[in-house]
Amino acid sequence: MLETHETLKEGTQPGGPGVDKPTLTEREFTVKERKQWQMALRRFLRHRAAVVSLVVFVLLVLFAFVLPYFWHYKYTEFVSLCTQSNGLAGPCSPSLKHPFGTDSTHDMLAVTMRGTGQSLKVAFLIAAVGTGAGALWGVVSGFFGGFVDSTLMRLADLVLTIPSLALAAALAHKGGGSLVLIGLILAGVAAPYVARVVRGVVLSLREREFIEAARALGASNTRIMFRHLLPNTIPVLLVNATLLIAQGILAETALSYVGFGIQSPDTSLGVLISTNQGAVENQPWLFYFPGVFIILIALSVNFIGDGLRDALDPRQTRERK
Amino acid sequence: MTTVELGKQTPPPAPRPKGEPVLSVRNLAKHFPIRSKGLIRRKVGDVHAVCDVSFDIYDRETVCIVGESGCGKTTTGRLVLNLIPASSGSVVWRGQDLTTISSRGMRPLRRDMQIVFQDPFASLDPRMNVNELVAEPLRIHGQYRGENKGREQVRDLLAQVGLNPEHGSRYAHEFSGGQRQRIGIARALALKPRLLVLDEPVSALDVSIQAGVINLLEDLQEEYGLAFMFISHDLSVIRHIADRVVVMYLGKVVETAEADELFRRPSHPYTQALMSAIPLPDPVKERERKRILLTGDVPSPVSPPSGCRFRTRCPKFANELDNAQREWCVNVEPALEAKFTAHEAACHFASARTDILEVGADMRAVPAELAQWPTGRPSDEQASQPMSCAPEDGAREPIRISDDVTVDAEGELVVEES
Amino acid sequence: MTIDLEVDDTQREADPDALLVVDNLTVSFPTDDGVVQAVRGVSYTVRSGEAMGIVGESGSGKSVSSMAVMGLLPRNARISGSVRFRGQELIGLDEDEYAKLRGNRIAMIFQDPLTSLNPVYTIGFQIAEAVHAHHEVSKQAALERAVELLDIVGIPYPEQRINNYPHELSGGMRQRVVIAIAMANNPDVIIADEPTTALDVTVQAQVLEALETAREETGAALILITHDLGVIAGHAERIAVMYAGKLVETGTTEEVFYRPRMPYTLGLLGSLPRLDKQEHERLTPIKGAPPSLLNLPPGCPFTPRCPIAEDICDRDEPALLAAEGTGHAAACHFRSRVADIDAAEMFGTDAADDAPEVLA
Incomplete structure (x- = not known):
């Protein structure tokens, strides 16, 4: 490289005084280097609701996994009850000591x-397993096409026709x-939802020239699928994964609500709602706090998914609308 | 007078490079089925993308395939690399017929034959940086030996194609078109191939950038002794880079010759028209040139014209031939043969023209050429020979052009009712 | 950014023949990263009946400048400067009046003919409509004229073709239909923006022939915008070379082709493989790529690619100045020096491209 540069300078410079210019190709243009993810990030940041939701979601995660280490009650720990207006001992309403109140045995915040x-x-x-399995399913189906594709897609249709919650309830109950x-x-x-989406993306990617290029280089089918097709579906997978989180929260809630989800003594938001639905009248905090959290998670994740979809959409340009 | 010389001179046999060709294509054909819409998708016909194409490529040689869109040049390139299966014919790569090899068996052979695509934007994986892109062929064939040595190989390759190796961690979209094409070339070179199929490698690039890529290709050929199969629609680029040229029209080869010979004495009316249609970047020459204008458009490859496929647009057929001669064009498929010039042309009434690029030269056919033209009408036997890649195989009824059958401006036969 | 432009005085507006006068036209687009200055002070004059070519590579602003003239830019474009057609100012004209002008006094031919043809009407109807707009004739007479026009632009069987819809025709034929419509309008100027870029060469020849015929028939001036120096050479009398949103060289076709005075033009000509040159010469590529029009640095935009650039080129952007006593102008500090240098001598025939790349 340096050599060619030298040759150009010495050998092929036109004559005439003052034309010798050593820095002829060294001047950089002023456009900032801009990576794909930086542009995506910029678009994401422009999506107000998504940014707020991301903050909320991060706080929720910290709340769920970090705060327990600092809170002086454990969720398994029994707490002393409060004296209620009728003079009997019962669940405490929210106070400084118990910000979310207590139920008949535990600190509600914990x-x-x-x-x-x-x-x-x-x-x-x-989200992780569903997206992973769906991606694999979709890539294989879309890449091979023909018989493999029809078989895998009919299978997906089949799974989609089964009332999923009923199936999950039955299986989960058996598993304890x-x-x-x-x-x-x-x-x-x-x-199967993910598989369908991914298959669609792969079908169009498959016709792109870089896939033919990989084949011309001698890449095996496996390599083309996992090294070339799959990475190019990542934006789609990411968006789908966020949406699956929201759906997952709701599905788990529903499952637990009908009593087939996580069993006590362990708990989940669904379990809390289900066990405390009778308390809406007298101890509303028992019901509303978990309820608000479900809504917060589902909403924030949905907005994040929206933001991601906008940010990763290749049709977006730098031009301002 | 150039033309008189043409007639007198017995042309010397075309100088062939020594040794065996590295690649030998024989009677290659590709038919794509056309299916009906709907559930059953019955086959309703064939598109004859490539029909009866033969050529050889020798070591260190640049063979150019030229033609307009739809002439089958790109399909030919894919067939040669066995990226799509051939319908018939053979592609012999150093003694081995590729059309009979499985895709698994093909993989090790791909080291020797690589391709550079037309579109430098679409042919590079957008999720890979330059280092990964160029390392990919090495990894596929197990030649990426360790991170340090492999990185070094990639840097060497990038330097070779005139890119700054420091930019290896950037993504393809951060480069200009010319530089992307260089990345594509580096990738193709990584395995040290012997044949490079270049599918319109510079047509997507601006002129000032295109020149650098052409120079690079010339240098690489010189350095590594590569054979090039250069597919392009641009005769200017081809004149610059080609050793031999294959001109295709509607899936068939219409003329093939050494590059100098072809540009000096194009013999097929299509080649002549193609050459005269290229605008020259020289105002004076450009204004003085007489163009050969073709009428109409390329016919559909689903039902190509009988006889000579070019006859529907051929200015010679329309303006110079009499009805008996036209019967040859309509009924008899012209063979690709060297009749009087040093090179092969698939035209019954071929005659070289020297006035296309040189303003003011003579263009009349010379006696030696006329002597090779068929006389009279084709016999019934000749006229009913089956066409290669015809929609329906088998003998046909010859079409007789008499006083009440004429040929219109598009070269179609019209029966006038009296 | 305003640039002091001193175009050669011969073609200023005092010219009685001046048909279209573009003066210091500037177009910019706001984007996330800043303002893209697509056209930076372009001035030219087109006289009646003359054929002018604008040549430039992709991104040079040649299309944007003509779209600005025709009032076809998207709303977010910021346009300044002046475009006068027969003395009437076009910039700031309201859409209705613009529409009246377009396709009437000013005809346009785009790269994709489908943008100017209505898919739901037959081509015969569309041509006849254009005929009607200008002549009080019967429907039958208008259709006959349509057939005649189609014949003139070289479409076989015009009597049958008038019943076709645009999608039933090939690209080359559509483009000729557009030309036929342009002829029917009897315009003063035809602006052809890359009219043959999407076509095969043999079809390109047909379309260019039709364009020439249209010009002869109507006597219209032609602005031919293309990247193809060959097309320009045969069809333009005067040429303007565009680079990075500015005209960098103007002159008669012969002047520009045979004695270019701007290193860019010289390099462009040297990098063309020639069909008419038998001896094998190395091409002379220009290193690097055109600059991004976003936050363009001061100085001559060609400096990073220019082999004869000096310090002054980094500082001052040269104005488009004519050489003594001619209309041949170039925007280069060293314009007088360039005229006598060979492309190979200036640019070298190197294959490498280690110039800093431009990020889109």
Whole structure:
């Protein structure tokens, strides 16, 4: 490189005084280097609701997984009850000591933290496993096409026709309400959705020239699928994963609500709502706090997904509307 | 007078590079089925994208395939690399027929034959940085030996194609078109191939940038002794880079020759028209040139014209031939053969023209050429020979052009009713 | 940014023949990263009946400048300067009046003919409509004229073709239909923006022929915008070379082609492979790529690619100045020196491209 540069300077410079200019190609243009993710980030940051939601979501995660270490009650710990207006001992209403109040045995803040944590764990599991399995499913289906494609897609249709909650309830009940099992089952039901979306993306990617280029280089099918096709579906996967988190939270809630979810003594937001629905009249804090958290999670994750979709959409340009 | 010389001179046999060709294409054909819409998707016909194409490529040689869109040049490139299966014919790569090899068996052979695509934007994986892109072929073939050595290989390759190796961690979209094409070339070179198929490598680039890429390709050929199959629609680029040229029209080869010979004495009316249509960046010459204007558009490859495929647009057919001669064009498929010039042209009434690029030269056919033209009408036997890649195979009824059958401006036969 | 432009005095507006006078036209687009200055002070004059070519590479602003003249830019474009057609100022004209002018006094031919043809009407109807707009004739006579026009632009079987819809025709034929419509309007200026770029060469030749015919028939002036120096050479009398949103060289076709005075033009000509040159010469590429029009640094925009650049080029952007006593103007500090240098001598025939790249 340096050599060619030298040759140009010495050998091919036109004559005439003062034309020797050593820095002829060294001047940089003033456009800032801009990576794809930086542009995506910029677009994301422009999406107000998504940014606020991201902050809320991060706070929720901290609330669920970090705050328990600093809170002086554990969710398993029994607390002393309060004297109520009728003179009997009963659940305490919210106070400085118990910001979320208590139920008949536990500090509600500690329990809500635990419940939020467990619900989030299930949701993350669903998002991770569902997206992963769906991506694999969709890539294989879209890449091979033909018989493989029809078989896999008919299978997806089949899974989608099954009333998923009923299936999950039945299976989860058999498994004794383990968090991992519930997550896996709900992920399995979610995977066909992802598979369909991914397949669509792969079908169009497959016709792109860089895939033909990979084939011309001698890449095997596996390599083309996992090294070239899959990475290019990441924006779609990311958006889908966030939406799955929201759906997962709601599905877990529903499952627990009908009693097939996580079993006590462990808890989740769904369990809390279900057990405390009778207390809406007398101890409304028992019901509303977990309820607000469910809504917060579902809303914030949905907005984040919206923001991501806008940010990663390749049709977006730098031009200002 | 140039033309008199043409007639007198017995042209010397075309100088062939020594040794065996590295790539030998014989009677290659590709038909894409056309399917009906709807559930059953019955096959309703064939598109004859490539029909009966033969050529050789020798070591260190640049063979250019030229033609307009839809002539099958790109498909030919894909067929040569076995990226799509051929319908018939053979592609022999150093003694091995590629059309019979499975895609798994093809993989090790891909080290030797690489491709550079037309679109430098679409052919690079957007999720890979330059280092990964160029390392990809090495990794695929297990030649990426350790992170340090591999990185070094990639840096060397980038330097070779005139890119700054420091930019290896950038993504393709951060580069200009010319630089992206250089990345594509570096990737193709990584495995030290012997044949590079270049599919319109510079047509997407601006002129000032295109020149750098052409120079680079010339240097690389010199340095590594590469054979190039250069596919392009641009005769100017081809004149600059080609050793031999294959001119295609509607899936068939209409003329092939050494580059100098072809540009000096184009013999097929299509080649002549193509050359005369290229605008020259020289105002005086450009204004004085006489263009050969073709009428109409390229016919559909689904039902190509009978006989000579070019006859529907051929200025010679329309203006110079009499009806008996036209019968040859309509009924008899012209063979690709060297009749009198040093090179092969698929035209019954081929005659070289020297006036296309040189303003003011003579263009009449010389006696030696006329002597090779068929006389009279084609016999019934000749006229009913099946066409290659015809929509329906088998013998045909010859079409007789008499007084009440004429040929219109588009070269279609019209029966006048009296 | 305003640039002091001193175009050669011969073609200022005092010219009685001046048909279209573009004066210091500037177009910019606001984006997230700043303002893109697509056109930076372009001035030219087109006289009646003359053929002018604007040549430049992608992103040079050649299309944007003509779109600005035609009032077809998106709303977010900021346009300043002046465009006068027969003395009437066009910048700031309201959409209705602009529409009246377009396709009437000013005809346009785009790269994609489908943008100017209505897909739901037959081409015969569309041409006849244009005929009607200018002549009080019967429907039958208008259709006959449509057939005649189609014949003039070289479409076979015009009697049958008038019943076709645009999508039934090939690209080359559509482009010729657009030309036929332009002829029917009897315009004063035809602006053709890359009219043949999407077409095969043999079809390109047909379309260019039709364009020439249209010009002969109507006597219209032609502004031919293209990246193809070959097309320009054969169809323009005067040329303007555009680079980075500015005209960098103007002159007659012969002057610009045979004695370019701007290193960019010289490099462009040297980097063209030639069909008419038998001896094999190395091409002379220009290193690097055109600059981004976003936050353009001061000085001559060609400096980073220019082999004869000096310190002054980094500081001052040269004005488009004519050489003594000619209309041949170049925007280069060393314009008098460039005229006698060979492209190969100036640019070298190197294959490398280690110039800093431009990020889009």
